[in-house]
Amino acid sequence: MSLSLRSLQRNQSLQEQAYQALRSAILSGELPSGQRLIETHLAKNLQVSRTPIREALRQLQNEDLVVIDVDGVLRVATFSQADAIQLYNCRIALEQQSILEACENATDEQFYGLSLMVAQAEKLAEEKASQLTNFQLLDLDYRFHRLLAESSGNLWLRALLDQVFDKMMLLRIQTMQQNPDVLDIRVEHRRIYEAVAQRNVEAATQAIQGHLAAAKERVIQEMSHLSEAPLMEADSALAQ
Numbered sequence: 314m315s316l317s318l319r320s321l322q323r324n325q326s327l328q329e330q331a332y333q334a335l336r337s338a339i340l341s342g343e344l345p346s347g348q349r350l351i352e353t354h355l356a357k358n359l360q361v362s363r364t365p366i367r368e369a370l371r372q373l374q375n376e377d378l379v380v381i382d383v384d385g386v387l388r389v390a391t392f393s394q395a396d397a398i399q400l401y402n403c404r405i406a407l408e409q410q411s412i413l414e415a416c417e418n419a420t421d422e423q424f425y426g427l428s429l430m431v432a433q434a435e436k437l438a439e440e441k442a443s444q445l446t447n448f449q450l451l452d453l454d455y456r457f458h459r460l461l462a463e464s465s466g467n468l469w470l471r472a473l474l475d476q477v478f479d480k481m482m483l484l485r486i487q488t489m490q491q492n493p494d495v496l497d498i499r500v501e502h503r504r505i506y507e508a509v510a511q512r513n514v515e516a517a518t519q520a521i522q523g524h525l526a527a528a529k530e531r532v533i534q535e536m537s538h539l540s541e542a543p544l545m546e547a548d549s550a551l552a553q
Contacts, residue, residue, distance in 0.1 A: 327361050332369035334359055339378050339389050340479065341448040342486040346391040350379060376476075378483060392484045394536045400484060401529040404477050405522065408458065411474060412505070412521045414465035416512045423464040424510050430457045431506045451485050457502055461509070488535040501527065 325333070335355065338344040350370060352363045359366065370387060373379040380390045392400070419427075434453060455478050462471040501524040508517035 327365040328368040331355075331359055331361055331365040332372050335366075335369050335373060336378065339373070340482045340486070344389050346389050346483065346487045348389045350387040350389065377480060390480075390483060392480070392487060394533060397484055397532055397536060398529070400477060400480055401525060401532070404474075404481060405525045405529075407470065407474050407477065408461070408521050408525060409518055411462045411465045411467070411470055412509060412517045413514055414467050414470070415461050415509050416514045416517050418466035419464035419509060419512075423460060426460050427457065427464070427506050427509070430460065431502050434502055448486065451482055451489070454502075455482060461505070464509070484532065488532050 335344070344350070352366050352370070355370075356363045356366045370379055374381070374387075378390055380388060382388055415423075430453065434457075437450075437453075459471075459475070459478065462474045465471065501520070505517065505520040505524060508520045
């Protein structure tokens with residue numbers, strides 16, 4: 314683990330710097346789902362005392378990115394299939410409203426930003442982008458969806474979606490470890506962008522519903538495979 318505060322602003326408090334470093338490490342997969350979090354180790358890595366680490370972990374607990382397990386151990390959150398279904402249901406409901414308001418309120422500058430992100434995703438697909446990390450692919454996906462939320466002009470909606478997006482980022486990192494193809498942002502993003510650019514509410518709503526429903530299905534299927542893997546390993550061990 315190579316956590317560092319060097320890239321963060323020195324005018325921030327140590328607690329804020331520790332929070333930002335740990336949050337980034339969790340959402341990038343550097344600290345994977347289920348990872349035990351030990352204050353002394355984290356403090357040594359970040360070269361700070363345990364106090365800012367403790368406060369940062371408390372804040373991450375409030376955001377459901379860090380949890381206490383049944384043994385009282387702090388760990389990076391791990392999401393279940395039920396969690397994934399519920400998160401996607403929330404996201405679908407919120408993004409349908411987001412896309413509706415984006416069709417009405419998006420500016421030319423925001424349309425241009427969306428078009429650049431779509432073009433970037435398509436270019437990466439052509440190059441196969443094997444050098445990109447899962448986190449970089451997810452970041453491109455969520456920047457597109459965040460700009461859609463921003464284009465709605467609804468600050469409350471954007472704030473709600475940001476809370477969901479952080480948890481979705483951790484969920485997607487969890488499911489992309491073995492299968493990066495769980496994420497597909499090329500054709501689906503193009504369809505969404507074109508409908509919004511034409512301010513076609515019906516087409517845009519159908520496009521976002523289809524995109525998120527397909528993503529939900531891929532993630533649930535991958536989580537089924539992940540849950541089956543330990544059972545298969547256990548069966549194999551018993552057979553030996």
